[in-house]
Amino acid sequence: MLTDTMSRSLEALEPDEPEHLKFYSCGPTVYNLAHIGNFRTFITADLVVRTAEALGWKVSYVSNITDVGHLTQDDVADATGEDKMAAALRAAGQQFPNIWDLARYYADAFIDDWKRLNLREPMVRPRATEHMREQIQAINQLVKAGHAYVTPSGVYFRLSSFPEHGKLSGNVDKEQLQVGVRDVVVDDNKEHPGDFALWKQDDKHLMQWFSPWGWGFPGWHIECSAMAMKYLGDTLDLHAGGEDLVFPHHESEIAQSESLTGKPFSRHWIHTRFLVVDGEKMSKSKGNFFTVRDLVDERGHDPIALRFALMATPYNKPLNFTMQSLSDAGKNVERFRECRRVAEGAVDRTGGVEIAAELDRLYGEALDAMCDDLNTSVALAKALEGTGVIFREQSLLGGDSARAAVRYLDQINELLGICPPETKTEQSFEAELQVDIERRAELKLAKLFAEADAIRLKWLDQGVELRDTPDGTVWKLVKP
């Protein structure tokens, strides 16, 4: 069950082919580092995939990268029409020799952040620049069918040829749109001010391709239509994106694709609500604008904690991100880690209490919550309840229950991506640390506690916390 943007109600997600989800999620434009709001949307897509997989479905997951700069004013090619990628290149002129390098750099950074947030890899991650032929063909067909017209400044989609335009956003009253707050610059070549560009000609544009309409570049909307249909067919089961894409982007994709095929473009639509920071929209001028790098590399937060914080509120409600919510999430993620240590430490024991049934029940409830319109709040609560069960019985866990606990954590991680197994990387200081741990144990036996505490403090200063447990002293890395 998902909230469908088209009908504005909760609908069962029914793939055309049973148990095979064809899913397209709109990716970022790579003129800059993606921020945490972008990633909230991509996490939503990730959770759709994970939930479908948990139900045993096959998922054909496509998420694009927009690496073509588009005009700031989509429908006009005048002096103000410098696109964002060109502007970014100008701002970072020394860093990148040309716009292609800039796009490649930010696309790589994006994929890097994507992995750190434990997001599933799509089946294909198509790039707009690598699908020029498909886009030109689509435009050509639209022109031939009379849905688009050629002008000296480019090719426009003829809105009047697609009366259903506006069915997704509810922006059906074209007159009301005209009194919108933002100035819409009118190109005299357009038949109707709402017609949108499929192909633009502009000598100043830094990326140019040859087409039947001369040198130019594609409009913003056509890439998604062309790439989605190439990889997933004429009708998708689900199309996702941020709430700002409802209009005009997805509205235009529908117009293009359905004019082309005469078939519904997507059976379902979901849109992730915006993230706000401290109750306000993120913006660079307010100083509340965060990228993954800002929080993880500079402030030392755990990327998994960031993921947790970004999914704490269901996708269909605005998420209020705060530093407090991030550190709350960090505590929870740490709890999962600790829980895994406890469970893994008990797998060799014999006997013990039975908790597998209760964990199975909780996992089932978490999955149910995800099936109920991706209710991540409830799913996370159920996941956390499971750690309570494991911790409560930790001293009585037998091997069977411990293995059930590990399996539970693995299942929760598959579904929610919040408790990945620790990747044990050998630390350079481990030999030295081991010596100190043994020395400290001797000191403790001799009741020389001041010296023992000094060792613990010494390591804490270096970001290593020592903890005494019934099974001996363990250590973990902490924020310095």
Added chain:
RNA sequence: GGCGGCGUGCCCAAGUGGUUAAGGGGAAGGUCUGCAAAACCUUUAUUCAGCGGUUCGAAUCCGCUCGCCGCCUCCA
């Protein structure tokens, strides 16, 4: 002007007609420990922005008021 959302404890937040209003964080007390840390136990909303209405029964439905927020042709 058009379209849409939200207001639940100190903070985040679930719950959309019916047993005790999930869960997390924080705070307080306790257990364990040489001390820490972690974990565990207990406590922390007779009340859901306000006012009226419908109902045997409302945080949940309806109306009004107040407050906050998003989109409306660059934006996840």
